[in-house]
Amino acid sequence: MTQVNRPQPPVRIQSSRVAESIAADLRQRILRGTYPEGPLPKQDDLILEYGVSGPSLREALRILEAEGLITVRRGKVGGAYIHPPNWSSAAYALGLAMQGQSVRVHDLAMAIRELEPRCAESCAEREDRLETVVPALEKNIEASEDALGDGAHFTEVSRTFHDVFVDLAANQTLRLVVRSLVAVWTIQEQAWADAMEGEGRYPDIEQQKAVLKAHRAITRLVARGDRNKVGKIATEHLAATQPRVLQFCGDRTIDASSATAMRGFRGLK
Known part of the structure; x- marks a missing residue:
């Protein structure tokens, strides 16, 4: 055989x-x-x-x-x-996935408008909010006040106000998901701010003060533990500020891979 x-x-x-x-x-x-x-x-x-x-x-x-x-x-x-994975590596991976799927900036804005206020509500429910959340929010407001009139730098500082109550939300999964989304949004918004400043069309100081007024109102509501109202005000604040960025790049695909975007991701803390 x-x-x-x-x-x-x-x-x-x-x-x-x-x-x-x-x-x-x-x-x-x-x-x-x-x-x-x-x-x-x-x-x-x-x-x-x-x-x-x-x-x-x-x-x-x-x-x-x-x-x-x-x-x-x-x-x-x-x-x-x-390099243990953390929220910043999750943000980068998410940004690349969104760009690869041709997700538009306005789609990202809608998701943040739905989810970010839930983090503010979570912070208002924390029993230790007066020792943890409120001081961090007030510190950011002080830094933002110092940046008034300084164009794109004001955007860079004032945006981190949102990072504070996202980072201090009680639910870890919500924190990771929303922090990643907010990071991707922040990179798009910073590109808008840089472009507006370069063209001399950055929002004037009165508009910057309106942003701070909203941040102070949110901080007071968190301090009072008013969960329902803080969610409402946070949503209204996003609805009032997001259109400025969306007029500039709302129909564009998310940018997570350009040299500018990469610098933004590397600078995440």
């Missing part, structure tokens, strides 16, 4: 499966916090631990690097360095 020689699967496929398995295990360790932020163990140590070849481990590291979880450096101070 003639023996049939069956083709063997390419080594590359086997190697890829090994690399994916290693990447999955390292990914879990990074997300669980098994490794502190900083360098991964040396590659030689990982090769011994997993009992694999150097190429398989390097392919696993390339997978994690493509996901943004690590950066591989070469040279004397080389190695793999961990």
Whole structure:
């Protein structure tokens, strides 16, 4: 009987499966916090631990690097360095997804108008709001007052007022989702502010004062714990300020990949 020689699967496929398995295990360790932020163990140590070849481990590291979880450096101070994912990396990924799906800026504005006021309501319900939320909001208002008349810088400072009550909302999932959306919006709004200032059409100081008036009203309502009214005022404030940006870029696709947008994402704190 003639023996049939069956083709063997390419080594590359086997190697890829090994690399994916290693990447999955390292990914879990990074997300669980098994490794502190900083360098991964040396590659030689990982090769011994997993009992694999150097190429398989390097392919696993390339997978994690493509996901943004690590950066591989070469040279004397080389190695793999961990970047645990946070809200800013979520914002960047979301921005890219929105751009890839051709989401328009006005669509993003509508989502924020629905969700951001819920964060303000959450802050008004916090029992410790007078010690945590209110001082942070008041500090931002003071900084915004100092920036009055300073064009795009006023937008940069006053926008972070919204970041405060989003960051201090009680629900972690709501915080992550809305903070990411707000970050993407802020990058679009800053582009508007820079353009308006360059053309000498940035809103005058009276309009800037109107923004601060709304911020003070929201802060007072948060301090009183008036959940329903703070949500209403926060929604009205967004409805009054968003159209300025939307007139400039409302029909444009979200920008998350230009040099300006990338600088914005890198500057997220």
